[in-house]
Amino acid sequence: MTKQTTTTTKKSSSHEGWMGSGRTGKVLATAAGVAAATAAGVVAVRKLMGNGAARPLEVFHVLPTDDGWSVKAEAAERASSTHTTKKEALEAARGLVKSHEPSQLIIHRLDGTVQDAHVYREH
Numbered sequence: 001m002t003k004q005t006t007t008t009t010k011k012s013s014s015h016e017g018w019m020g021s022g023r024t025g026k027v028l029a030t031a032a033g034v035a036a037a038t039a040a041g042v043v044a045v046r047k048l049m050g051n052g053a054a055r056p057l058e059v060f061h062v063l064p065t066d067d068g069w070s071v072k073a074e075a076a077e078r079a080s081s082t083h084t085t086k087k088e089a090l091e092a093a094r095g096l097v098k099s100h101e102p103s104q105l106i107i108h109r110l111d112g113t114v115q116d117a118h119v120y121r122e123h
Helices: 031-049 086-098
Strands: 003-008 058-065 068-073 081-083 103-108 114-122
Touching: 058 086, 068 086, 081 086, 086 103, 086 114
Parallel strands: 058 103
Antiparallel strands: 003 114, 058 068, 068 081, 103 114
């Protein structure tokens, strides 16, 4: 079984949104930025899987916190895991999203804006 990853990069501005605030007091994610990254991921999965009905993507975020970085499923109230460094959070997140394919990983900058988005799907 091989894995295929599709990468999209989205830039967004920071303003009050659904994820709360982080160490800089700015918003961790904007509704518009997350929606755009999620929409791009859904389109990518549908292209990869054909025009038929694709299984819904599970979306996960790597987010800055007051004392490090967290990995959080979009639908969850609490983080799946917390980490001291962004690198550690990314390693944990990649393992998590690969075990929940098809899925999307949205990576945020320290200011909470969307840095990058990756779609994972099983062949």
